[in-house]
Amino acid sequence: MGALLSNFRNTFIVSAVLAILLIAVFAGQPNNTSGNMHELMGHAAMRWLHVFFGILWIGLLYYFNFVQIRTMPKIPDELKPAIGKFIAPEALFWFRWAAVGTLVTGILIAWARGYLVSSLTLNAANGFALDDGSVFIGIGMWLAIIMFLNVWLVIWPNQKIALGLAEAPAEAKPRAARTAMLFSRTNMLLSLPMLVAMTMRQTMWG
Template sequence: MAKLFGNLELVLIVGLVAALAIIGAFASSVVVDANSILRWLHLFFGVLWIGLLYYFNFVQVPTMPAIPAEQKGAVTGFIAPKALFYFRWAALLTVVTGLGIAQVNGYLHTAMSFTGEGAVNLIGTGMWIALVMAFNVWFIIWPNQKKALGIVETTPEQKAAAGPRAMIASRLNTLLSLPMLYCMVSANLG
């Protein structure tokens, strides 16, 4: 068991095989199509993205001041860069799969342009919020975190300014996640 659960890639492969077995077992009574597969992937990547957003905002950032200086390097040198890798790619894949769901179901343009009614405009609102959040991840949080963590060379002044910039964008994403999640779960579109 330790060999299985000590290997994340193996756990994910076994999980994928288990999911495919369930999909196969219920394929005769449940529709398996591009929509259902995209929704499944959208949920997975969304949970990963927002889970890491909440980890950073509820755990890592508030805890960093209490960590002794000689131990901070473990977080800034190893944990944060790895978490930020999954964070930014989960953001991108959440957006891509979400847009795919809207396209497959025929409401992408209507939702994005707010030319529908009710639930379509609600999901459009959630989509635009998610796009702003993903923009923040890739174009504000990540570039500033690279400076703050010393991944890229920068001046001491730029490094000092980068952390607060990344934190503000991350907190904005935390704020935006609440209305975005409401939009996503309440629209109930095919």
């Protein structure tokens, strides 16, 4: 067991296999409310992936804001390269691609469930009526899109400069680091209302 758990890749693979087995065991139960196997393996599995990518994305966003950004000023200068050269680039890799996974799976779920257009248009076809939850989850979707764009168009380009992963004058690094920090904080600010819309829509409207 120790050999398994000491290997990240194998641990993740076993976790994924166990999750798939759980789906397979309960998929065919007569009281299953999904209605058919296609819906279960399509919509439900896609929702599972959406939640996984979302946890990874927002979890790393909170790591940066709750831990790394606040702790960096306290770290002795001789130890900071360990963060900037090893931990931060790895975390940023998973951070930005988890954002892609979250957005793509979220769009696919909304399209498959038939509420993509009504949500993205904030129920404009029905006079922006608030009665079916389209505006509610649409706000969450737009907040997530803004956060995604912040990751790829602002945070990552500026982090590459700040961490020395892209060519730039030395004087540009502090400015890039501050810009990345401010937009990361912006995403943290948007994250809680976004999560409200994403997690409460089904509870409020079914």
